[in-house]
Amino acid sequence: MCLAVPMKVVEIEEGTAVCEIDGVRREGSLMMLDDVAVGDYVLLHAGFAIEKIDPEEAEKTLQVFREALDAGLGAE
């Protein structure tokens, strides 16, 4: 029930963002978010965009895993 999915904003009109994932489109109200632009990724939940995804932070988190891998951890 609490499922929320990261989706790409492809269109914005009158407080509603049209979002897309794997070719599926869904509308999300922007009642809870300011400054959303086409091309942003947002978290869509029950017909509302609840938060924007920060690409830099996503990259930083992934970097932690890559460092563990580079340190030779997990390699057999």
Place this chain on the structure above:
Amino acid sequence: MKYAGEFRDPALAKAMLATIEKQVADYPGVITLMEVCGTHTMSIYQHGIRNLLPKQIRLISGPGCPVCVTPIEYVDKAVAYARQADVVIATFGDMVRVPGSSSSLLREQASGAQIKIVYSPLDAVALAEKNPEKIVIFLGVGFETTAPTIAGSIVEAKKRGLKNYFVLCAHKTMPTPMAALTSDPELQVDGYICPAHVSAVIGAEAYKPLAEQFKVPCVVTGFEPLDMLRGVQMLVQQVLDGRAEVENEYQRIVKPQGNAKAQALLADVFELCDTGWRGIGMIPGSGLRIRDEFAEFDAEKQIPVEVEEPKEHEGCLCGEILKGKVTPKDCPLFRTACTPENPVGACMVSSEGTCAAEYKYGTD
């Protein structure tokens, strides 16, 4: 799937697991971590995370499934409303199959009640607008991720001047129940895997009083497998270091202060109230009710209804499961009398329920 696929990379997961193994290699005891978000429960089972982790780490599930923590009285009330003429019950899908004391919405539907499953509360508002002769009652269940969407629907109904849209409100909040669980001496929680999307709304800082008062580590964690492993690793590190802080693994979404607009929407429409949690009981100030300014949309205030005496199902251990004290396999009804097709308790209904997850993915 951008921002999902990358966080499922098996090679990176292996590296993270190895990091955790190294971390606890010399640890003599067991570290118990609790998640309190239904999506985490699902993810742990779906990806078999429990079996991948070293034996020093024990994961338990808490009261994170919104449908499961909703008391049976609420289901009974929804059933009673469904039986009224002209009422359409609008709801997210999970609620429909939850057993009440003597019936469920699904059963009522079979005998003619109008039950409409919607994707968004705004769909329920549109339904009310299209059917002015009907009374549309939306089942407002869920934590802070979902509650603002219902608040939004009430604001929208007011804007459109609707007189036939109502909410039966049973919203619950975090982290108040976590404090209740932490003070339970039988439950030794060493750290909390804090909810992902609830935290997107309330912010990571919301767990600070909990971490400080109870000296319990808290890590806001996303629910892709890599996120979960990293969250576990951060919690374990806190335990090893003797720290009890709030850390945020899910920075790509969750900000320290959360989403101010969503919080404002919540505060406009709802106010805190005491509320009952299945398994835990009454927790002061842990629920949300509709403010007087929006009383015209409050089903309980506007539409009188008689509700049967609540009767819990004999033998169902949902209550204990929601506190993390037992696992589904401890329940004699699990897989025998209680299955997803024929659920006895709410934990077997919702895909986020622990019993449903154990049924579908459980091997341990």
